[in-house]
Amino acid sequence: MSTTAGKPLHEERLSVPLRWWVQGTMLVAALWLTMVVALPAVFAWAAPVLALGGLAAALTSFGSPRLVVTGHDLRCGRARIEARHLGTPEALDAAQTRRAAGPDADARAFVLMRPYVRRAVRVPITDPADPAPYWLVSSRRPDRLAAAISDLVARSR
Numbered sequence: 001m002s003t004t005a006g007k008p009l010h011e012e013r014l015s016v017p018l019r020w021w022v023q024g025t026m027l028v029a030a031l032w033l034t035m036v037v038a039l040p041a042v043f044a045w046a047a048p049v050l051a052l053g054g055l056a057a058a059l060t061s062f063g064s065p066r067l068v069v070t071g072h073d074l075r076c077g078r079a080r081i082e083a084r085h086l087g088t089p090e091a092l093d094a095a096q097t098r099r100a101a102g103p104d105a106d107a108r109a110f111v112l113m114r115p116y117v118r119r120a121v122r123v124p125i126t127d128p129a130d131p132a133p134y135w136l137v138s139s140r141r142p143d144r145l146a147a148a149i150s151d152l153v154a155r156s157r
Contacts, residue, residue: 008068010148014114014138015063024055065112067139069148071155074123076112076137083156087124087134089149091142094118100136110135121145 032048039047065077073082092100097120101113110132113120117138124134139145 008070009151010067010069010141010145012067012140012145013063014065014067014112014117014140016059016114017116020059020116024059025052028052028055063114065114067137067145069145069152071152074135074149074152076110076135079110079112079135081125081130081135083152085125085127085130086149086153086156087126088153089121089123089146091139091146092120092122097138105136106133108132112137114138121149123149 028048028051031051032044035047036044038044066075068075073080074086097118100120100122101111105111108131110125113136117140119140119142120136120138121142122134122136125132137145
């Protein structure tokens with residue numbers, strides 16, 4: 001993998017799955033059905049419209065984190081770390097991710113996990129001034145993310 005003209009080595013968004021949107025819309029429809037029989041039309045329509053707006057805002061916000069590996073750093077959501085502070089990343093399968101986020105977790109680690117993404121990447125932090133021993137980040141393509149981080153780390157040394 002290489003970066004050309006500022007193009008990221010890896011980029012992905014941890015957006016929520018389509019079924020969450022469908023289920024949320026069905027919940028709002030059920031809300032509308034309960035209100036349409038009991039309230040005046042203006043209220044029966046206003047409440048579901050507001051609920052649908054709230055649902056869209058919540059799902060968009062929860063699914064907004066981006067994972068970006070540039071030629072200089074790793075960005076996970078709002079967090080950013082320079083390449084010189086990264087160790088060799090490890091792509092985790094579903095079982096390893098469950099253990100890493102559960103029984104084997106370190107409370108000092110930086111964690112960006114989403115429940116609808118079953119795999120992750122663990123990236124050791126080599127900066128002695130950083131209290132986090134590693135970053136644990138959900139990824140739909142952990143092998144690609146780990147390869148991009150490895151490429152970034154190799155370039156920085």
